[in-house]
């Protein structure tokens with residue numbers, strides 16, 4: 001629809017509704033019409049815009065303190081969207097559950113314009129006070145909504161095009177709203193998709209802390225989505241469901257009323273050993289892949305039992321890796337850091353965990369930090385911790401920091417090459433002095449952790465181009481282990497057999513046919529162990545008990561690779577969030593091709609590539625910005 005035509009239709013709808021008192025059905029989206037009706041029945045008058053009292057700075061500070069947790073959970077998404085907002089001359093807005101604006105980030109020029117219609121911190125954008133608008137209406141409707149131009153109830157808000165999604169906490173209560181707002185004259189096609197994805201991430205982050213005493217089930221029908229923000233999450237206390245995310249409830253066919261009502265045994269017939277991703281069977285016969293974790297004090301005991309243990313994947317180590325492992329353990333115990341290099345999915349973290357498990361530090365913590373996944377603004381405070389009140393938005397009681405959490409144990413810094421240069425020098429100081437000074441002052445605290453770092457690209461290259469400090473490189477790269485990609489594994493048939501046996505279990509009665517085995521071994525596995533294990537798990541879930549898995553059950557790209565058709569581009573199966581320029585080009589091409597083949601449907605394209613929708617949105621937008 002042309003923008004002009006859409007505006008004319010809305011204006012016609014307004015005339016019918018506000019001047020003639022008729023319902024303009026078909027001319028305006030039903031949720032907007034419902035909102036106009038609510039506003040009218042509250043006695044709001046279209047020609048009398050609301051009067052907003054700006055909040056005093058003290059009140060605003062108190063508001064921020066009250067919502068410290070929400071601000072912290074949303075910060076990575078706000079930071080990620082800030083760039084998109086600047087690029088499209090719009091702003092990202094976070095509000096509380098009453099629609100009070102907590103934070104506005106993005107284009108300074110548009111923020112200034114928006115503040116003229118009071119779209120700024122400390123101002124309420126609830127529907128009751130500000131009429132139909134994306135924030136307030138999303139809160140009332142409890143669903144994502146876009147409100148464009150004249151769809152807003154009040155005249156001055158017509159300059160805005162807004163897209164908002166409510167943030168729901170693990171008990172189903174509204175926690176706030178994330179919104180993107182820009183000029184009504186510009187079409188912001190991706191805004192609603194972006195806020196929905198960002199809210200998914202924020203809601204997922206609610207489960208990172210606070211449920212350590214509970215059993216958490218993370219699962220999905222599609223094993224590839226386990227571990228992403230799209231996975232279902234259900235939290236059980238003494239077997240009773242006490243918290244969840246929308247995906248978890250949806251996958252089980254439940255809604256929020258199930259909290260405190262249903263139990264874990266009431267949902268799952270068969271489950272997997274704690275801590276391991278494996279098949280799960282729902283009470284209604286549904287099949288999922290997932291993982292049960294916690295409660296924290298029970299995981300150490302290892303649970304599971306012999307029947308369940310057959311789904312556990314014990315690392316498969318070649319003689320060479322076994323040798324490297326025993327050397328790494330000895331070096332770590334002698335306080336020499338270990339650097340693990342290898343393509344994605346080759347098992348760098350698995351290796352680091354093995355080193356920890358075999359070392360004298362096994363009973364102490366293993367703390368893994370992915371430097372590429374932490375937003376730059378958060379790495380410092382997350383790693384090094386801070387004192388109470390160190391900065392605005394800090395937790396009131398301060399934060400210990402991951403380095404101190406690893407005290408006595410092993411700190412695993414994944415994607416160390418993505419650590420900002422300023423923090424590299426701070427890390428180096430900690431490694432040299434064996435003490436940390438948290439942000440915001442306070443006395444240095446002694447720390448004792450062994451360090452294992454990992455990288456998917458040679459750090460020496462980064463040193464050569466100035467992206468990594470040479471002194472830190474010398475410090476952490478005293479012993480380097482390079483894990484080989486699966487395509488150069490000496491005996492892939494045996495590897496496939498060993499993994500299959502572990503995953504399916506001896507008595508599972510689902511053998512792999514010779515041909516399927518041959519094709520699996522012939523494939524080049526660009527995603528290495530992660531991709532192979534994931535594919536085998538999917539085959540097991542789909543297999544019929546007692547019948548061998550034939551070659552026909554394998555995905556087409558694995559079958560075609562053996563017939564000489566070129567294998568899928570490696571980039572498509574590698575994680576695409578890393579900013580690696582040549583790889584980024586391949587990735588972009590693969591994404592565009594997948595989008596084209598899927599008729600522009602982002603979900604289908606993501607599924608084809610085996611990646612998350614978020615990655616496509618982020619990467620394509622990131623790319624656009626870079627090109628702009």
Ligand SMILES: Nc1ncnc2c1ncn2[C@@H]1O[C@H](COP(=O)(O)OP(=O)(O)OP(=O)(O)O)[C@@H](O)[C@H]1O
Nearest residue numbers: 314315316343344345346347348349350529530533
């Ligand atoms: N040696 C191994 N034997 C069996 N499975 C393995 C092995 N190494 C890795 N895997 C499987 O691959 C998955 C990914 O491994 P891991 O996270 O250690 O890879 P990575 O190299 O750290 O990947 P990335 O660089 O993407 O972070 C593991 O969860 C496990 O299922």
